[in-house]
Amino acid sequence: MTSTLTAEQAQAQKEFRAFADRHVVPHADAYHRTQRTPPEIVALLASEGLLGLPVATRYGGGGADAVTLGLLAGELGRACSSLRSLLTVHTMVAHAVARWGSRELKETWLPRLAAGESIGALAVSEPGAGSDAAGVTTRLTRDGDSWLIDGHKTWTTYGETADVFLVLGRSPEGPTAVLVERDTAGLSTELIEDLIGIRASMTADVRLDGCRVPAGHVLARPGLGLSHVVGTALDLGRYTVGWGCVGIVDACLEASVDYAGNRETFGTPIKDHQLVRQMISNMYTDARAARLMCLEAGRLRDEGDPGALAQTSTAKYFASTAASRAAASAVQIHGANGCSSGFPVQRYLGDSRVMEIIEGSSQIHQIGLAEYAFQERALVRHRKAAATPRSEGR
């Protein structure tokens, strides 16, 4: 489905697909099995300019529009959700720096992030704070021209290998977001293994024990770390995760169609059984619907439309639940083979579970989407009332 893309976007998608098919698809099961992302593939993504795709060209990035970034996330998601997660967290950090960093932070960090010389990770969640990010307890204490940071972050995707962390903590002014470099004294990481999905994502616990960072490393200003800095980053993260889920649905559909055409039961390929066809038609519908929702989110983002926020949440919610449905059906269609590591659908199943938890769980999105529905209705009523002359209204 490329009819809504410009010629440049369609060409970019072709190139992303070719890259993923050549360099990622053949190795994704091994990444999953070994629970490691080889540095060579990260270096290749960087050298192809893919990690800096949305960063402005004046900082050495690709200056790509949101739709093109989404297409890349979709193709990486179809190939390997761990690598798509790398793109997600890295671009979240770059986006936050670009939007909220001082001139000095932008000039220092954006060229490095754009080139993939430095990998960024988002350290918001803590053992006691996930969905409720306002509950973080990591402390930022002012000490002259520096901040001292103490806290424990967890579930930090690529935390084991990242070079710079966007940390959300709490200062006397309120939630505060700060950049912390890996080699800061007092920062240590520990790999979290045996996750259900995105198993190659080098996810880690991050401990900050008296880490000292210059005052200028704070983004926006103290007190705006959640509402502005992390809020902006999460919005982009939801967008690329939504697209990554489009990729998972596509991968499930391709694997299921191929398998159903070859596997025979009762003297006929299983693709001829209506109940199998039903699962495939549901996947086919979900694939198209999720793609269109993500494309619309991208279009609104590119136009700077304020409706992009609600559309991004809608798209992430729909695409991640669609990925769960598709992966469950893909495993079902593969029978016992779907339960084994010999087929990638097992990987898609674990990855899809994670997609409904990260960047706002399905429940958190549902709560927010209902709120959008109420707000939109209230706005319609307000506009109607404002347009009705007083005499008619009585």
Ligand SMILES: Cc1cc2nc3c(=O)[nH]c(=O)nc-3n(C[C@H](O)[C@H](O)[C@H](O)COP(=O)(O)OP(=O)(O)OC[C@H]3O[C@@H](n4cnc5c(N)ncnc54)[C@H](O)[C@@H]3O)c2cc1C
């Ligand atoms: C593989 C993986 C990678 C991750 N990567 C990162 C990362 O890079 N950086 C980072 O900061 N964090 C990361 N996370 C953490 C992720 O953001 C959190 O797991 C997520 O925000 C949910 O928080 P929680 O796990 O604490 O669940 P909780 O917030 O404890 O929620 C538990 C359950 O309760 C539901 N729930 C919570 N509140 C409500 C409510 N108000 N109404 C209804 N239901 C509710 C949730 O939907 C969920 O089902 C990652 C997590 C995973 C699994």
